[in-house]
Amino acid sequence: MSRGLELRAARVRYGPLEALHGVSLIAPCPGLTVLLGRNGSGRTTALRALAGSVPVSGGAIVWDGADVTRLPAHERARRGLCLVPDRRAVFGSLTVGENLELAHARGDFTAALSAYPELRPLLTRRAGTLSGGEQRMLAVSRALLSQARVVLVDEPTQGMSPAVASRTYDLLAGLDAGVVVAEQRLPPGLRGRAGRAVVVYELRRGEVVFAGEAAEVPAADRPGPAG
Incomplete structure (x- = not known):
């Protein structure tokens, strides 16, 4: 049985427009997979299709060898899938502490404060x-507390300092889960990462144009110098 989350020739439509044109990819579980692409490339749509928050008009979604194409998003979440969208990923009307309490089955968010001590003075x-x-930071820490089997995160380090962003990828890569992130560019540090390989798919206009390991990503998709 395959241990991973897959899109198999997946197609997604938004009204008359098709956003994914038969995309196939495999995200190993456990493991780290990066979906690269500019805005409008289909990377966010691919993430949402895996989560079940948008339906596929063709193809299939397979999880650990079982077809879950028709399984609704809340059922995928119940089975251990956690989606962190790029927007509205936290409960804005609740405090930081309340957000963290809700994320853990027993309300214990000690691990989140160890991962992100910056959140401690913000709890109220x-x-x-x-x-x-x-x-x-709060959204990612909620995902860490969920102890999910699969974690999907859209632009996890947006707005973070380089040091916190690097720590965030260390945290995500260290999870005993299938982790899939959507990014515009390959994050620094993943190319030469020791240990488990980082799988990369680049999407362009709703199609996969590159699939391989982080070390093989074309130079044009590597982060450039700050300026």
Whole structure:
């Protein structure tokens, strides 16, 4: 039996427009998979299709060898899939502490504060008042607390400092789960990462144009120098 989450020739339509044109990919579980692409490439749609938050008009979604194409998003979540969207990923009207309590079955969020000590002085703040980077820390820490079998994250490090972004990828790569992230460019540090290989798919206009390991990503898709 395959241990992973797959799109098999998946097609997704938004009204008359087709956003994915028969995309196939395999995200190993456990393992880290990166979906690369510019805005409009289909990377976010692929992530949502895996989560079940958008339906596929063709093809299939397979999880650990079982067809889950018709399984609704809440059932996939119940089976251990966690989606962190790029927007509205936290409960803005709740405090940081309340957000974290809800993410863990027993309300224990000690691990989140160990991962992101920056959140400790913010525990009584409403999540909606946090900066973009702070909200991403909170959203990712909620995913870490969920102990999910599969974690899907759209632009996990948006708004974070380089040091916190690097730590975030260390945390995600260290999970005993299938982790799939959507990014515009390959994050620094993943190319030469020791240990488990990082799988990369690049999407362009709804199609996969590259599939391989992080070390094989074409130079044009590597992060450039800051400037």
